Amino acid sequence: MDFESNLAEIRQRMDTAAAKSGRAPGAVTLLAVSKTHPPAAIEAAAVAGLRYFGESKIQEARAKIPQCPGHLRWHFIGHLQSNKCREAVELFSMIQGVDSLALAQEINKRAEQAAKTMPVLLEVNVAGEASKFGYRPEALLAEWAALNELPRLEIQGLMTVPPYVTDAENARPHFVRLRELKAVCEQRLGAPLPHLSMGMSGDYVVAIEEGATIVRIGTALFGKRQYAASKSAPGETGE
Numbered sequence: 445m446d447f448e449s450n451l452a453e454i455r456q457r458m459d460t461a462a463a464k465s466g467r468a469p470g471a472v473t474l475l476a477v478s479k480t481h482p483p484a485a486i487e488a489a490a491v492a493g494l495r496y497f498g499e500s501k502i503q504e505a506r507a508k509i510p511q512c513p514g515h516l517r518w519h520f521i522g523h524l525q526s527n528k529c530r531e532a533v534e535l536f537s538m539i540q541g542v543d544s545l546a547l548a549q550e551i552n553k554r555a556e557q558a559a560k561t562m563p564v565l566l567e568v569n570v571a572g573e574a575s576k577f578g579y580r581p582e583a584l585l586a587e588w589a590a591l592n593e594l595p596r597l598e599i600q601g602l603m604t605v606p607p608y609v610t611d612a613e614n615a616r617p618h619f620v621r622l623r624e625l626k627a628v629c630e631q632r633l634g635a636p637l638p639h640l641s642m643g644m645s646g647d648y649v650v651a652i653e654e655g656a657t658i659v660r661i662g663t664a665l666f667g668k669r670q671y672a673a674s675k676s677a678p679g680e681t682g683e
């Protein structure tokens with residue numbers, strides 16, 4: 445399969461799933477997860493019409509982004525360390541995966557220094573997996589008020605990486621939980637939150653049926669990732 449046909453198939457499945465959840469074709473943003481892929485692959489994706497790209501390591505993004513077309517928008521989707529917040533604020537138009545008040549405060553400080561407001565999504569570990577980053581739902585609600593007081597942070601919604609499953613149907617309850625948690629957050633805030641970032645190559649159709657507004661797709665678009673021997677294993681979200 446080549447890139448163009450992968451993209452055509454994904455777009456078609458996205459539109460069908462959007463219609464099932466009462467939304468228009470094109471209503472869901474496709475975030476092309478380009479980690480490990482070279483600027484040439486990103487350039488080709490940009491020519492095919494993609495605009496939003498996801499990277500999970502600051503070091504990789506720092507080298508790659510300047511070599512890519514300037515009109516692209518980059519989302520950070522990895523685990524951000526506080527000493528990388530300054531660069532993340534510079535390089536990215538959204539930071540997905542904020543999972544503590546301390547990290548949010550550091551991003552707020554760096555955004556203020558850069559005279560910016562930073563769009564972010566809060567990461568939720570919906571299944572409570574010990575090996576994963578992200579807020580437990582109760583912990584998020586406990587910090588919700590304090591997070592919303594940070595003036596340079598624009599909290600646009602929630603994101604999750606559910607447990608790995610071979611049948612995407614088994615991810616559905618986790619997507620439902622994230623959507624329900626967003627509703628609780630909106631009620632406490634008294635305002636709508638635009639985004640739910642959920643769904644990857646194996647389960648994006650189910651995620652969209654349950655209300656995803658951003659799907660993060662790597663493998664189904666670009667093919668399998670090649671990791672250098674020194675890097676961590678596939679499935680990592682670490683920085």
Ligand SMILES: *Cc1c(COP(=O)(O)O)cnc(C)c1O
Pocket residue numbers: 477479500521522605644645646660661662663664679680681
């Ligand atoms: C790598 C990654 C993806 C993309 O995963 P695929 O299965 O290749 O589509 C999505 N979200 C996050 C947070 C990732 O780290």
